[in-house]
Amino acid sequence: MELEQLLLQIVSNDDTHARFLNTLSLQENIGARKISANERPETSTYMVLKHAAEEHRHAFYLKKQIGKLSSTGYPNYEPDYLLAPYSSKYYLNKLDLITSRYLRHQLELSGTALKFAAYLLVTYAIEVRADEIYPIYQDVLNRTGSKVSVRSIILEEQGHLEEMIAQLKNFSEDWEMHAENIVALETTLYKNWINDLALAL
Numbered sequence: 641m642e643l644e645q646l647l648l649q650i651v652s653n654d655d656t657h658a659r660f661l662n663t664l665s666l667q668e669n670i671g672a673r674k675i676s677a678n679e680r681p682e683t684s685t686y687m688v689l690k691h692a693a694e695e696h697r698h699a700f701y702l703k704k705q706i707g708k709l710s711s712t713g714y715p716n717y718e719p720d721y722l723l724a725p726y727s728s729k730y731y732l733n734k735l736d737l738i739t740s741r742y743l744r745h746q747l748e749l750s751g752t753a754l755k756f757a758a759y760l761l762v763t764y765a766i767e768v769r770a771d772e773i774y775p776i777y778q779d780v781l782n783r784t785g786s787k788v789s790v791r792s793i794i795l796e797e798q799g800h801l802e803e804m805i806a807q808l809k810n811f812s813e814d815w816e817m818h819a820e821n822i823v824a825l826e827t828t829l830y831k832n833w834i835n836d837l838a839l840a841l
């Protein structure tokens with residue numbers, strides 16, 4: 641199913657919409673925790689602290705948006721309160737795994753260097769995806785007259801992509817090639833996730 645079609649179906653039902661917002665909130669929270677988990681004294685710059693703070697805000701903000709819907713009672717990230725819970729978590733964990741495998745084989749990285757490179761490339765791929773999803777979602781929200789808004793997230797996500805590019809340029813001269821390869825791997829996982837969301841409706 642096309643993303644736009646899927647989102648139109650999701651927002652047409654308040655319970656489904658609430659669980660979708662909670663699912664996005666979870667994914668933002670996982671992203672925020674990933675950034676914090678990869679902080680090291682020499683990499684904890686203004687930019688990285690800002691990025692972590694904004695991803696945590698996105699998780700909170702999406703959760704808060706649920707209050708604009710008529711459905712209530714989504715207190716936490718337990719599976720019952722999510723949409724395609726397994727697939728939604730698996731998508732990010734799996735991306736981590738395949739990126740680590742790629743870096744081990746292509747760049748022969750290991751240990752802390754591998755972990756940091758995986759964080760850079762996974763976060764980059766997620767930011768590319770966020771830049772695609774949120775504007776389409778906002779467009780659907782506008783067209784359906786929803787009170788929910790993700791406008792404040794969109795601008796910050798664009799900034800994040802630029803921040804990840806700045807860090808990737810420091811990481812490798814060939815960053816673009818590696819980033820393209822990871823985005824290609826991510827695309828398969830993303831399509832599976834979209835299919836699973838459609839099945840959950």
Ligand SMILES: [Fe+2]
Nearest residue numbers: 668694695698
């Ligand atoms: Fe975000």
Ligand SMILES: [Fe+2]
Nearest residue numbers: 767770797800
């Ligand atoms: Fe982001």
